[in-house]
Structure formats: C-alpha cells, structure tokens
Amino acid sequence: MRNPVGAAVLRPEKTASITEAVLAELAEVGYARLSMESVARRAGVGKSALYRRWPGKVAMATAAIGEWAVPAAPRPDTGSLRGDIRVMVEGMVAWLSHPLISRILPDMLAEAAREPAVAAAFRDNVTTPRRDAVRGVLERAAARGELGVSVDLALDLLGAPVYWRMSVRQEDHGPEYLDELVEALVRAICT
Amino acid sequence: MRNPVGAAVLRPEKTASITEAVLAELAEVGYARLSMESVARRAGVGKSALYRRWPGKVAMATAAIGEWAVPAAPRPDTGSLRGDIRVMVEGMVAWLSHPLISRILPDMLAEAAREPAVAAAFRDNVTTPRRDAVRGVLERAAARGELGVSVDLALDLLGAPVYWRMSVRQEDHGPEYLDELVEALVRAICT
Incomplete structure (x- = not known):
C-alpha cells in the first residue's frame, strides 16, 4: 500500500521502539494508569509520534500487544496433527512464560x-x-482427515488448559503434566 | 467448635449481609478501590464488625467470594462420569454467567x-x-474405573475451556458448542 499523498511516513524502527515502551509501561503500571504522555516520555518521542500511529490509548495498547503476540503464535507443520498439538501446547507455555505477557x-x-x-x-x-x-x-489437519472436532472447539481446547493452569491458577506444570495434557488433547481433538 | 471465652459471637446473618456488600463493592468499584470503610458503609455496620471477622481487605474480599463460589461448585453424582461431566460443564457455565462473578x-x-x-x-x-x-x-469415577487421566488434569480440563470461552474470549456458546465440548471432554477424560 503506498502512502497517501501528504501523509507522514512512519519509520518502522521508531514504531518498534514505541511498541516496546508501551509494553514496558503496561507491565509496570497497568493499562488504567498508562497515558500517552508516559509512553512518549519512556520512548523518548513526542506525543504526535504516537497519534500519527494510533488514534488513542486503547488502539495503541492493543496494537502493541498484537505486534508482539501475533508473530509469536505457533504455526507448526510437523505433518501430523498429533505432532502439531504438542508444538502448539509448548508455544502457549512459552508465550505465557514471558515475564511481560504474564x-x-x-x-x-x-x-x-x-x-x-x-x-x-x-x-x-x-x-x-x-x-x-x-x-x-487445524485446517491442514482437517484436509488430511485428522480433525475430529470443529476448528472453533479445537482452538479453544488448545489454548484453554495451559492458560487456566499458568495464568488463572498460577500452578506449576512439569513435563509429565504436559505429556498427559497432549495425550488427552489428542484423544479429544483427533479423529 | 465452641466460642473461646470472651470472644465476640459473630451473628451469621450479619456476616451474610456484609458478604453481600463486599461482593457488590467488588463488582462495582473493583478490588483496588474497595476499602473497609466503603464496605462498612454499604453494609450499614461499623468497621469493627468487619475486623472481628477478617484481619483485612485481602482476607475479607477472598472470603466473600469463597462464601458464594464454594457452595456453587457442582458436585454431581449421576452414576456415570459421562453424565457428571455434562453437569460440571453446565455448572461452570452457570457460575461464569452470574453478573457479579463475571x-x-x-x-x-x-x-x-x-x-x-x-x-x-x-x-x-x-x-x-x-x-x-x-x-x-472424580475420585468416585476413579473408584468405578471410569477415569482415564489424573484427577489434577481432569479438574483443569473441566474448568478451563468454559472459562476461556466465556471470560477470556467473551464469546458465545450455543447448546451445540456445549454438546461438542462435553463429547470431546468425555474422550479426553474417560477410560
């Protein structure tokens, strides 16, 4: 997409350093106390640099989390749904283990x-x-005839237990727990 | 347990009305802004009535949630784990549907x-x-030879998906979704 005539060109490295500042502020003071001012100060930019990128606080905060969370989503292609399930569960563990995201x-x-x-x-x-x-x-698995439930339910079952264990219950999960979870998910999800 | 000599007798109906006030405050202003004063005012009691029951805000808030959440936990005994799973999933839906708890x-x-x-x-x-x-x-199911995973994992799998769907994703769940979820959990959990 070309920049509209007269629009400011947004430098990606500046966007990246602002995004980092947003995440650091979110982790440190929380969303309620985060302000455009505090982010601009931490990033060492003017407030106009923020407003050129996002209309306000809600858009800025959620876009910053997304910039970081979406590329981190696991996209395994091990050739079997069973193998992919293990990678996806481990990806969820890695994501929730991150000190900022937690x-x-x-x-x-x-x-x-x-x-x-x-x-x-x-x-x-x-x-x-x-x-x-x-x-x-999951759509590749469905095309191979390996998916036994709807994609919607499979997505919930792949995300929910690790989130519940780590974020809601703040409970440990050893390798044996994850092994047993993966086996149970294979029974629940695969044909 | 008899009351220790000289200890104040705590009237249960007063405890119940204070608990209600705590929950209403938690839902309305949130934990951070809740104070012993605001709860005492809402319940129409003195602060000493709160301190006779709980040492402070953390204990008061979590005890109030527990007073209400623990009796609401589903304890089905349908005779089969399959039947019990459906009741437990529905109990989780009912709990998270409550306007205060959500x-x-x-x-x-x-x-x-x-x-x-x-x-x-x-x-x-x-x-x-x-x-x-x-x-x-789950222990009754294990005694009948119907439980195919550890009690710990079964507990996570019974709570997590509904919580994820309703509270984290704030997404609808029709009766068909719950039917499919129960069937998947039966495959995951039962022998």
Whole structure:
C-alpha cells in the first residue's frame, strides 16, 4: 500500500521502539494508569509520534500487544496433527512464560471485562489474528482427515488448559503434566 | 467448635449481609478501590464488625467470594462420569454467567497476578475449596474405573475451556458448542 499523498511516513524502527515502551509501561503500571504522555516520555518521542500511529490509548495498547503476540503464535507443520498439538501446547507455555505477557494479559482482560471498547480492540488486534494463525494448522489437519472436532472447539481446547493452569491458577506444570495434557488433547481433538 | 471465652459471637446473618456488600463493592468499584470503610458503609455496620471477622481487605474480599463460589461448585453424582461431566460443564457455565462473578473474577485475577498475597488468599479461599468439592466427583469415577487421566488434569480440563470461552474470549456458546465440548471432554477424560 503506498502512502497517501501528504501523509507522514512512519519509520518502522521508531514504531518498534514505541511498541516496546508501551509494553514496558503496561507491565509496570497497568493499562488504567498508562497515558500517552508516559509512553512518549519512556520512548523518548513526542506525543504526535504516537497519534500519527494510533488514534488513542486503547488502539495503541492493543496494537502493541498484537505486534508482539501475533508473530509469536505457533504455526507448526510437523505433518501430523498429533505432532502439531504438542508444538502448539509448548508455544502457549512459552508465550505465557514471558515475564511481560504474564503481567500484561490478566490486567488487559480485567479492563476488557469492564470496558467493551477495550474488549473489542483486544479481540481485533490480539485474539482474532492469533487464532487465525493457528487456524491454518487445524485446517491442514482437517484436509488430511485428522480433525475430529470443529476448528472453533479445537482452538479453544488448545489454548484453554495451559492458560487456566499458568495464568488463572498460577500452578506449576512439569513435563509429565504436559505429556498427559497432549495425550488427552489428542484423544479429544483427533479423529 | 465452641466460642473461646470472651470472644465476640459473630451473628451469621450479619456476616451474610456484609458478604453481600463486599461482593457488590467488588463488582462495582473493583478490588483496588474497595476499602473497609466503603464496605462498612454499604453494609450499614461499623468497621469493627468487619475486623472481628477478617484481619483485612485481602482476607475479607477472598472470603466473600469463597462464601458464594464454594457452595456453587457442582458436585454431581449421576452414576456415570459421562453424565457428571455434562453437569460440571453446565455448572461452570452457570457460575461464569452470574453478573457479579463475571465482573469480579477477571479483576481479582489481575490483582492476583500483581500481588502474591492476593493470589495466595484467593487460592486458599476460592480455588482450592472449589477444586476439592469437584475432586470428590472424580475420585468416585476413579473408584468405578471410569477415569482415564489424573484427577489434577481432569479438574483443569473441566474448568478451563468454559472459562476461556466465556471470560477470556467473551464469546458465545450455543447448546451445540456445549454438546461438542462435553463429547470431546468425555474422550479426553474417560477410560
């Protein structure tokens, strides 16, 4: 897409360093106390650099999480759904083990429960693109005749248990727990 | 247990009305802005009535959620694990559909992610007793030879998908979705 005539050209490396500042602020002070000012100060840019990129705080915060969460979505292609399930479960563990995301995610979900605008932006910028990335893995499995449930349910079952264990229950999961979980998911999801 | 000599006798109906006030405050202003004063005012009691029951805010808030969440835990005994799974999934849906809990839970989990003391109290007063209630259902199934996974994993698999769907993703679940989920859980959990 070419830049519209007269529009400012946005330098990607500047966007990346602002994104980093947004995530650091989200982890440190939380969404409620984050402000355009505090992000601009931390990133060492003017507020106009933020407003050229995002219309406001909701868009900025959720886009920053997405910039980082969507490329991190696991997209395995091991040749079998069983193999892909293990990689996807491990990808979820890795994502939730990240020290920033483990602080940012519960905070953003609490805001989303209070504020429909936050919920909608979080869905558009984080959940839906992440889910679309993983959906491709399941659609390939369905084409091979290996998927025994709807893609929608499979996506829930692949994300939910690790999230519940790590983020909601804040409970340990050893390698044996993950082995048993993968086997149970194989029985639940595969034909 | 008899009351220790000289200890104040706590009237249960007063405890119940304070608990209601705590939950209403949690849903309305959130844990961070809840204070002993605001709860006392809402319940129409003195602060000493709160301090006679709980040492402080963390204990009061998590005990109030537990008073209400623990008796609501599903304890089905349909005679088969398959039947019990459906009742437990429906119990989870009912719990998360409650207008107060759907606002309180994400907020408390965000606090728990920030504050280890909140996490510990939430676990002691809410998660662990709820889990212990459901554990009995699974132990009966294990005694009948119907449980194909560890009780620990079964508990996670019974709670996680509905929580993920309703609270994290804020997504609809029709009766067909729940039917498909129950069937997948039966394959995952039962022998």
